[in-house]
Amino acid sequence: xxxxxxxxxxxxxxxxxxxxxxxTYTATGYPSLFWYVQYPGEGLQLLLKATKADDKGSNKGFxxxxxxxxxxxxLEKGSVQVSDSAVYFCALSDRNGGFQxxxxxxxxxxxxxx
Amino acid sequence: xxxxxxxxxxxxxxxxxNVTFRCDPISEHNRLYWYRQTLGQGPEFLTYFxxxxxxxxxxxxxxxxxxxxxxxxxxxxxxxxxxxxDSAMYLCASSRDTSKHEQYFGxxxxxxxx
Numbered sequence: 392x393x394x395x396x397x398x399x400x401x402x403x404x405x406x407x408x409x410x411x412x413x414x415t416y417t418a419t420g421y422p423s424l425f426w427y428v429q430y431p432g433e434g435l436q437l438l439l440k441a442t443k444a445d446d447k448g449s450n451k452g453f454x455x456x457x458x459x460x461x462x463x464x465x466l467e468k469g470s471v472q473v474s475d476s477a478v479y480f481c482a483l484s485d486r487n488g489g490f491q492x493x494x495x496x497x498x499x500x501x502x503x504x505x
Numbered sequence: 506x507x508x509x510x511x512x513x514x515x516x517x518x519x520x521x522x523n524v525t526f527r528c529d530p531i532s533e534h535n536r537l538y539w540y541r542q543t544l545g546q547g548p549e550f551l552t553y554f555x556x557x558x559x560x561x562x563x564x565x566x567x568x569x570x571x572x573x574x575x576x577x578x579x580x581x582x583x584x585x586x587x588x589x590x591d592s593a594m595y596l597c598a599s600s601r602d603t604s605k606h607e608q609y610f611g612x613x614x615x616x617x618x619x
Contacts, residue, residue, distance in 0.1 A: 395547075427610075433612065434509075434596070434610045434611055434612040434613055435548070435596065435598075435610040436610070437607060437608075437609070440607065480547050480548075482547070491536075491600065491608070492538070492550045492553065492561070493538075493540075493548070493550065493598075493608060494550070495547030495548050495549070496547050497545065497546055497547050498545075498546070498547050
């Protein structure tokens with residue numbers, strides 16, 4: 392079945408450092424790809440998405456490009472802030488059966504220190 | 506939009522008891538999803554409703570679990586004869602009936618079975 396693999400955390404960075412969180416996927420067909428973020432004590436929030444190959448999703452300084460040839464959707468940010476500390480989940484939308492079940496990775500915790 | 510709401514936020518119960526959770530989706534969202542998230546893992550799909558019809562159930566949803574969405578509005582998830590392995594965060598999400606695949610999540614209900 393479809394699956395998502397993320398790099399293990401925690402990822403520990405100093406403020407203003409460059410961030411990359413790797414995400415690769417296995418899917419039949421052409422899924423949509425997402426990054427969700429979970430801040431401490433809060434629910435999942437959609438961070439960005441891409442619905443077809445070579446699309447770039449972006450939001451709040453974060454970016455990810457849908458790479459079909461490498462089946463990847465790596466999350467990047469040029470300069471992280473302490474407020475970016477959270478757990479980040481990569482997910483794909485499985486459209487088998489005509490509805491959009493999300494398949495998530497295990498999450499990557501990001502810790503940003505001042 | 507007021508967002509997806511879930512009640513209660515926390516539930517502690519003894520093994521063998523029944524519990525029921527409620528989810529109120531974003532108004533006008535006709536798709537509703539339940540997911541389960543255990544510690545250190547990403548959310549896993551449980552079931553999906555389009556309006557009042559339950560169209561898909563995961564193998565994770567044993568016969569002790571039942572979900573309803575009367576009149577296509579709020580949804581309830583009931584767990585009968587709870588077991589310690591049921592301890593998890595239960596997440597609800599909703600989306601519009603479009604091809605954008607964006608699901609909006611509630612804050613979740615954390616269940617602890619003692």
